[in-house]
Amino acid sequence: MPAAVDVIDCTLRDGEQTPGVWFTVAEKVELATLLSEAGVLVLDAGFPASSGADVEALQGMRQAGIAAAVGATARPVQQDIAAARKAQADEVFLFMPTSDLRLRETLGITRDQAARIMRAGVDEVLGNGMGLNIVFEDATRASPEHMARLVDEVCLPGEVSRLILADSVGCAHPGSMRALVRTLAERLDPAIDICAHTHNDYGLATANTLAAVEGGARAITCTVNGIGERAGNADLAECLASLTHLHGVEHGVDATALPRLSRLVERISGIHMAATKPVTGGNVYRHESGLHVDSMLKDVRSYEVLPPSWVGAERGYVLGKHSGTSLVREVLRRTGTATDVDDDTARRLLDTVKSTVDGWDKSGHDAAHAAKERFVATALAGVSPDVVVAEYHRIAGAQS
Numbered sequence: 210m211p212a213a214v215d216v217i218d219c220t221l222r223d224g225e226q227t228p229g230v231w232f233t234v235a236e237k238v239e240l241a242t243l244l245s246e247a248g249v250l251v252l253d254a255g256f257p258a259s260s261g262a263d264v265e266a267l268q269g270m271r272q273a274g275i276a277a278a279v280g281a282t283a284r285p286v287q288q289d290i291a292a293a294r295k296a297q298a299d300e301v302f303l304f305m306p307t308s309d310l311r312l313r314e315t316l317g318i319t320r321d322q323a324a325r326i327m328r329a330g331v332d333e334v335l336g337n338g339m340g341l342n343i344v345f346e347d348a349t350r351a352s353p354e355h356m357a358r359l360v361d362e363v364c365l366p367g368e369v370s371r372l373i374l375a376d377s378v379g380c381a382h383p384g385s386m387r388a389l390v391r392t393l394a395e396r397l398d399p400a401i402d403i404c405a406h407t408h409n410d411y412g413l414a415t416a417n418t419l420a421a422v423e424g425g426a427r428a429i430t431c432t433v434n435g436i437g438e439r440a441g442n443a444d445l446a447e448c449l450a451s452l453t454h455l456h457g458v459e460h461g462v463d464a465t466a467l468p469r470l471s472r473l474v475e476r477i478s479g480i481h482m483a484a485t486k487p488v489t490g491g492n493v494y495r496h497e498s499g500l501h502v503d504s505m506l507k508d509v510r511s512y513e514v515l516p517p518s519w520v521g522a523e524r525g526y527v528l529g530k531h532s533g534t535s536l537v538r539e540v541l542r543r544t545g546t547a548t549d550v551d552d553d554t555a556r557r558l559l560d561t562v563k564s565t566v567d568g569w570d571k572s573g574h575d576a577a578h579a580a581k582e583r584f585v586a587t588a589l590a591g592v593s594p595d596v597v598v599a600e601y602h603r604i605a606g607a608q609s
């Protein structure tokens with residue numbers, strides 16, 4: 210693993226390509242500002258040729274004076290590059306399919322033609338004074354010979370900063386991704402960084418991103434909440450957590466910004482994350498099961514490898530159907546109600562918790578609604594500690 214990687218966020222471009230999702234100009238500038246303040250180095254901030262709003266949004270980011278470099282995605286065609294220039298992009302993500310399937314069957318061009326179009330696009334971007342990232346779209350289904358030739362012809366030091374290898378359909382696995390990066394890294398001038406762009410069709414986007422870094426990639430692309438085309442992209446929070454805690458790789462992003470970023474993207478995309486969403490999900494730092502809570506109260510390493518403080522969150526314990534007396538005692542201790550509770554009282558209080566949960570009426574709901582209710586009960590409510598405290602006072606009162 211390298212000591213550090215560059216982080217490129219593409220929520221504003223690939224994330225916005227999520228079917229049915231679009232962001233207003235103000236939302237884009239707000240998200241770009243937060244990403245930049247968090248320490249993200251580069252933003253793939255939009256596709257200016259797609260709409261005037263994208264041009265305006267990129268200009269707005271420049272006017273807001275954000276520190277992150279503002280990038281624009283473009284095909285190697287004059288109109289896209291002109292739009293990126295109009296948007297005042299610092300750099301361009303210039304993409305061209307590399308697989309024969311995409312070249313021959315959907316674009317109807319040969320490898321030679323693709324190479325020539327790309328070379329002309331490179332010259333156009335450079336002529337317009339913008340920085341350049343070359344994107345090999347569908348690289349994970351492309352011929353290594355064709356990609357090697359493109360490396361020689363369009364990925365030249367002094368012209369190109371990064372080569373982005375895109376697993377556009379999410380068909381790679383960690384082994385193939387690692388091998389692809391290694392092969393092209395041997396061909397590429399070391400002044401140019403390889404960057405991974407992965408999709409999550411098999412749920413492997415994060416694993417493939419990490420494998421790419423292992424193979425020699427020195428930059429990664431991610432989206433907040435993993436939103437993006439189809440099953441989405443590599444999730445920013447997951448990638449950063451793994452890089453930090455599993456591999457010790459620096460990335461320059463302040464992890465305490467991740468929950469806020471996640472909530473902002475939930476709000477502006479309308480796509481809500483599950484409570485189990487790694488790193489930023491509502492249940493990630495919460496525990497209910499009695500045996501777990503008992504262990505956690507003795508040593509938090511028992512069931513916690515990702516410290517909540519890393520993202521600025523707090524550890525929580527939920528009283529519920531699966532609780533044990535350890536948490537009942539802890540609640541009484543934390544609320545200052547009682548420090549020393551006999552076994553019989555603790556057990557009676559636990560029974561109150563369990564019967565309260567068992568008494569919840571879920572009839573009249575269809576299956577989907579019931580599942581949602583269960584989620585809400587688990588994620589948000591459990592049983593309030595007040596129930597235990599009130600019951601304790603009732604028992605203690607009755608005893609005195």
Ligand SMILES: CC(=O)SCCNC(=O)CCNC(=O)[C@H](O)C(C)(C)COP(=O)(O)OP(=O)(O)OC[C@H]1O[C@@H](n2cnc3c(N)ncnc32)[C@H](O)[C@@H]1OP(=O)(O)O
Pocket residue numbers: 223226256258259260282284285286304305306315316346377438
């Ligand atoms: C893998 C990725 O995620 S790439 C990014 C994908 N993102 C988007 O498509 C979102 C933004 N897109 C848009 O707003 C629109 O598609 C536009 C404005 C870019 C283009 O719209 P239209 O001109 O109406 O074309 P349309 O989208 O229907 O078709 C795409 C055209 O681009 C061509 N094309 C696709 N990729 C490339 C490429 N890398 N280089 C050159 N041409 C390309 C296609 O061959 C097709 O050309 P044709 O119309 O001559 O057959």
Ligand SMILES: CC(C)C(=O)C(=O)O
Pocket residue numbers: 223282304344345346347373375376377378406408
């Ligand atoms: C344009 C590139 C980076 C892309 O989104 C893809 O190939 O998935």
